[in-house]
Amino acid sequence: MNCVLVVNSGSSSFKYQLIEMSTERRVASGLVERIGEPMGRAVHQTDEGTSELAHPIPDHTAGFALMMAAFAAADSDLSEMPIVAVGHRVVHGGKRFFAPTVIDDDVAWNIADLADLAPLHNPANHQGIVAARLAFPSVPQVAVFDTAFHQTMPAEAYTYAIDRELAEKHRVRKYGFHGTSHKFVSEEAARFVGRPNAELKQIVLHLGNGASACAIVGGVSQDTSMGMTPLQGLVMGTRSGDVDPSALFHLARHAHLSIDELDTLLNRGSGMLGLAGTGDMRDVHRLADAGEAHAVLALDVYVRRIRHYLGAYLVHLGGADVITFTAGIGENGPEIRQEVLAGLEWLGIRLDRERNALPNTGPRRISTDDSPIAVLVVPTDEELEIARQTVETITGVAE
Numbered sequence: 001m002n003c004v005l006v007v008n009s010g011s012s013s014f015k016y017q018l019i020e021m022s023t024e025r026r027v028a029s030g031l032v033e034r035i036g037e038p039m040g041r042a043v044h045q046t047d048e049g050t051s052e053l054a055h056p057i058p059d060h061t062a063g064f065a066l067m068m069a070a071f072a073a074a075d076s077d078l079s080e081m082p083i084v085a086v087g088h089r090v091v092h093g094g095k096r097f098f099a100p101t102v103i104d105d106d107v108a109w110n111i112a113d114l115a116d117l118a119p120l121h122n123p124a125n126h127q128g129i130v131a132a133r134l135a136f137p138s139v140p141q142v143a144v145f146d147t148a149f150h151q152t153m154p155a156e157a158y159t160y161a162i163d164r165e166l167a168e169k170h171r172v173r174k175y176g177f178h179g180t181s182h183k184f185v186s187e188e189a190a191r192f193v194g195r196p197n198a199e200l201k202q203i204v205l206h207l208g209n210g211a212s213a214c215a216i217v218g219g220v221s222q223d224t225s226m227g228m229t230p231l232q233g234l235v236m237g238t239r240s241g242d243v244d245p246s247a248l249f250h251l252a253r254h255a256h257l258s259i260d261e262l263d264t265l266l267n268r269g270s271g272m273l274g275l276a277g278t279g280d281m282r283d284v285h286r287l288a289d290a291g292e293a294h295a296v297l298a299l300d301v302y303v304r305r306i307r308h309y310l311g312a313y314l315v316h317l318g319g320a321d322v323i324t325f326t327a328g329i330g331e332n333g334p335e336i337r338q339e340v341l342a343g344l345e346w347l348g349i350r351l352d353r354e355r356n357a358l359p360n361t362g363p364r365r366i367s368t369d370d371s372p373i374a375v376l377v378v379p380t381d382e383e384l385e386i387a388r389q390t391v392e393t394i395t396g397v398a399e
């Protein structure tokens, strides 16, 4: 039995999976959430059952310790498990990292140094790395970057129209994120429609807490809606997505907000939270169903932005073979999917409402059989993709 432990430190959560690689079986998985809030929650799942704990969790180091404690309490001490590697999700790889990388002190330091470019994510990723290196000092650790899949974008997609030299000096360009998910989901989608990925034009809509759209040709990312940081593009749980940058100058001048306050406003206090008062899409739907006008508008803004990128990518790609919804909202939100695709029959998109309403049990088609563009729902599995890339990386290094 060869296991990989995958650590996915999110902005306010910490997810992990222990995966047996010959069968890709999930031996254990867990979620530590509401990190930094007065009361957090840790859930640990194995075939034998589920344990749950309510506990204050100040940071991701504490989250990691709760994971270790959960394994120990389930009588499966991690230090005695055949763990061949630990795979870490790292959101920003900057200019330096464009492929999965074995972590040494220098790599760890560089990941921490990219905090400015992914303030909600890289500091958390770094804490997870430090904790895992301390807990498993003799096990190789691999960083798998959200940005890696988008390295193939053409220059006209990743270049911002600002002063060239300044942009170059300060690494200002589009990097793109959720790459591990876009890669996994587009490969699954190709398998599902039974055609070689190499001949497909695909659009993936990853709609989770963070959200991004990606245009993919032949398995290769051509464009994506997130930018230099995971703030650009779609409306998200707490992030604004696209805003006229001049709005920030205006707020700085007239509301006297500092750079840090503006950063917090757009990353943590905007999106659905800013518009509807909650960043959780289930609560937004509840408020809208109860007739709360702010929530209704928030949903309209959310859907309109997705349609904006969908339209753009259909033009960039000259049509599409497959459009796939994924992540928490993409997988579980039939209303959002229906509104995103409403009235697009003229483009060759025919939604089957009954299929769309079915629960999320695995990859499935939600368009009619005669729809020229196949529309799918494919559950993402960033952890499995990270585990696969981790094994490929350490195998490559060992050779």
Ligand SMILES: Nc1ncnc2c1ncn2[C@@H]1O[C@H](COP(=O)(O)OP(=O)(O)O)[C@@H](O)[C@H]1O
Binding pocket: 010, 013, 207, 208, 209, 210, 237, 279, 280, 281, 282, 283, 327, 328, 329, 332, 333
């Ligand atoms: N049944 C559902 N209907 C609509 N949204 C849902 C449903 N279940 C989960 N979500 C939403 O999915 C989002 C979280 O997505 P997820 O991919 O788990 O996020 P992340 O991994 O980025 O933290 C939340 O906004 C949550 O409300």
Ligand SMILES: CC(=O)OP(=O)(O)O
Binding pocket: 010, 011, 091, 121, 146, 177, 178, 208, 209, 210, 211, 230
């Ligand atoms: C990059 C990003 O936004 O990640 P998440 O959706 O996990 O917040």
Ligand SMILES: [Mg+2]
Binding pocket: 208, 209, 210, 327
């Ligand atoms: Mg996510």
